[in-house]
Amino acid sequence: MKINIIVFLCYFITFNLTSQTRDIEVTYALKLDGTKDKSDLISAFESQKFLLQSSMEESLFYSNVQMSTEETKNDYLAKRYSGANDTYYCNLKTKTGLKQTEAFGSYFLIDISNNSTNWVITKETKRISGFNCFKANKILEIENYKGENKEVSITAWYCPEINISSGPLGYFGLPGLILELQTAKMIYYATTIKINADKNLKIEMPINGKRVTQKEFNSIGKKMIENRKW
Amino acid sequence: MLSKLNFMMLSILLFISSSLNANAVVADPYKCMKYADIQANDTACEVQEITGYEYTYSDWYADWTVFYDACMSN
Numbered sequence: 285m286k287i288n289i290i291v292f293l294c295y296f297i298t299f300n301l302t303s304q305t306r307d308i309e310v311t312y313a314l315k316l317d318g319t320k321d322k323s324d325l326i327s328a329f330e331s332q333k334f335l336l337q338s339s340m341e342e343s344l345f346y347s348n349v350q351m352s353t354e355e356t357k358n359d360y361l362a363k364r365y366s367g368a369n370d371t372y373y374c375n376l377k378t379k380t381g382l383k384q385t386e387a388f389g390s391y392f393l394i395d396i397s398n399n400s401t402n403w404v405i406t407k408e409t410k411r412i413s414g415f416n417c418f419k420a421n422k423i424l425e426i427e428n429y430k431g432e433n434k435e436v437s438i439t440a441w442y443c444p445e446i447n448i449s450s451g452p453l454g455y456f457g458l459p460g461l462i463l464e465l466q467t468a469k470m471i472y473y474a475t476t477i478k479i480n481a482d483k484n485l486k487i488e489m490p491i492n493g494k495r496v497t498q499k500e501f502n503s504i505g506k507k508m509i510e511n512r513k514w
Numbered sequence: 515m516l517s518k519l520n521f522m523m524l525s526i527l528l529f530i531s532s533s534l535n536a537n538a539v540v541a542d543p544y545k546c547m548k549y550a551d552i553q554a555n556d557t558a559c560e561v562q563e564i565t566g567y568e569y570t571y572s573d574w575y576a577d578w579t580v581f582y583d584a585c586m587s588n
Binding site: 316319323325326329360361364365366385387388426427428429434436467468469470501502504505506508509512 | 547557558560561564565566567568569570571572573574575576578580
C-alpha cells in the first residue's frame with residue numbers, strides 16, 4: 285500500500301512538472317573553450333547573444349544582438365561563424381528543422397532535420413542555473429571547403445525538468461531543453477530562462493529561401509568556388 | 515627661349531597628369547583574386563584555430579567575395 289502511494293506521488297509530481305511547461309524563452313551567450321588570451325576576434329565572438337523561443341511544438345533560434353552601424357572584420361567573422369546571421373527553425377512534433385541562411389546573393393532554407401537524431405545519452409550530470417542537466421553527445425559529419433570529410437563533436441547538456449525538446453543552433457530531439465551546447469570549441473550557454481512568460485507566443489517558420497539539403501547546398505558552394513571569376 | 519620653356523612646362527604637366535590617371539585605373543582583377551584567395555585561406559585558418567569551426571564551401575566563398583570586392587573597390 286505504502287509503495288503504491290509513493291509510486292502515485294512520484295507520477296503525480298512528474299506529471300505536474302511536465303504538464304506545466306507550455307513555452308520558454310531562453311537567452312544564450314557564447315564563450316570559447318580553451319582560449320586564455322582575449323584577442324579582438326575572441327571578444328567579438330563572446331559578445332554574441334542569442335534567443336531561443338519555443339513552444340511544445342516549434343522553436344526559433346536567432347541572434348539577439350542589435351545591428352551595429354560600423355561593423356569591423358572581427359564583428360563580421362563572429363556573426364557569421366557563431367550562427368548569428370542565420371535563423372534556426374525546428375518542428376519538434378515532426379522532428380524537422382530548417383536553417384535560413386543568406387549565401388551567393390540569395391536566401392536558402394537548409395534541411396537540418398538530422399540535428400535531432402543519433403544522440404548518445406550519458407549518465408553524466410551537472411547543474412546549470414539551478415537545473416539538473418544530463419550530457420548527450422553526437423557526431424556531425426561535415427564536408428569542409430577543401431573537400432575533406434570532417435567529424436565535429438557536439439555535446440549537449442539537457443534538462444529533463446523542462447520538457448521542451450529544443451535547443452540552440454537548431455539542435456533538438458532530446459528529452460528536455462538544452463541549456464548548454466558545445467560545438468567544437470564554441471559553448472552556447474543559457475543566461476536567462478523564462479518559463480511560460482508569453483501566453484501569446486507565436487513561432488513563424490521562415491519561408492523566404494530555396495529549400496535545399498545540406499548536400500545540395502554544398503554542391504552549389506563547390507560550383508561557385510570553381511566558377512569564380514578567373 | 516620662351517617657347518622652349520613653355521614646351522618643358524607642358525611636358526611636366528603632361529607627365530604629372532598621366533601619373534595621376536595611372537593611379538585612377540581600376541584594380542587588377544587577377545591580383546585581387548590572388549589576394550582574396552590568400553586572405554580567405556588565412557581567415558579560415560584563424561577562425562578554425564579559435565573556434566574549431568569547419569569552413570564549408572559557402573563560408574569560404576562568402577569571405578573570398580568580401581576580400582575580392584574590397585580589393586576591387588580600392
